Amino acid sequence: MPGLTLGDTLPNLEVETTHGKIKLHDYVNNSYTIIFSHPGDFTPVCTTELGMMAAYADKFAQRGVKLLGLSCDDVNSHNEWIKDIESFNNGHKVTYPIAADPKRDIIKQLNMVDPDDTQSPSRALHVVGPDKKIKLSFLYPASTGRNMDEVVRALDSLLKASKHKIATPANWKPGEPVVIAPSVSNDEAKEMFQQGFDIADLPSKKEYLRFTVV
Numbered sequence: 001m002p003g004l005t006l007g008d009t010l011p012n013l014e015v016e017t018t019h020g021k022i023k024l025h026d027y028v029n030n031s032y033t034i035i036f037s038h039p040g041d042f043t044p045v046c047t048t049e050l051g052m053m054a055a056y057a058d059k060f061a062q063r064g065v066k067l068l069g070l071s072c073d074d075v076n077s078h079n080e081w082i083k084d085i086e087s088f089n090n091g092h093k094v095t096y097p098i099a100a101d102p103k104r105d106i107i108k109q110l111n112m113v114d115p116d117d118t119q120s121p122s123r124a125l126h127v128v129g130p131d132k133k134i135k136l137s138f139l140y141p142a143s144t145g146r147n148m149d150e151v152v153r154a155l156d157s158l159l160k161a162s163k164h165k166i167a168t169p170a171n172w173k174p175g176e177p178v179v180i181a182p183s184v185s186n187d188e189a190k191e192m193f194q195q196g197f198d199i200a201d202l203p204s205k206k207e208y209l210r211f212t213v214v
């Protein structure tokens with residue numbers, strides 16, 4: 001995905017949203033923030049995705065994470081569409097702002113363009129850290145709706161790795177063991193992880209796969 005990517009600073013754009021004008025850095029402020037784009041208003045998959053984001057809003061708020069949607073229509077259209085989204089999704093309120101991008105400027109600057117249709121946003125999602133840098137990005141085609149459980153899971157991994165020198169292994173879920181970062185020696189790990197850790201016994205006898213619980 002050329003353009004804005006992991007480790008880059010989010011451009012401090014001023015965007016029109018359903019909650020008024022927002023400067024992206026002011027919105028992020030000191031929080032993790034999820035910015036997620038959609039191909040267009042009044043489209044089926046997007047209606048389910050924005051509704052699911054509304055249903056999951058409490059889970060994100062509990063983690064101190066802000067949400068910002070984006071779709072390439074204007075604010076009037078978004079406000080009409082929100083009525084459908086809330087109606088279809090058991091009345092869960094869309095409490096997060098949705099940015100408008102009728103000129104397709106924002107999606108270019110945020111690297112959310114669908115490579116198959118350069119006039120449309122893909123289903124892109126950036127997690128921005130309190131330092132305004134991109135921590136994680138998903139890029140899905142228009143035909144594949146996102147799984148909000150996976151967004152929460154990935155976020156939990158990011159938040160954990162921001163607090164400890166760990167990484168999360170394949171299919172990790174909160175509560176399961178994590179792996180100790182390769183940059184940490186065994187001696188350091190004994191100090192750092194006083195709860196202990198297990199070293200996988202591998203044919204190489206190299207002690208690089210170490211599990212602990214944090």
Ligand code: BEZ
Binds near residue numbers: 039040044047142
């Ligand atoms: C949808 O949201 O359902 C959708 C949007 C654009 C292309 C295909 C599907």
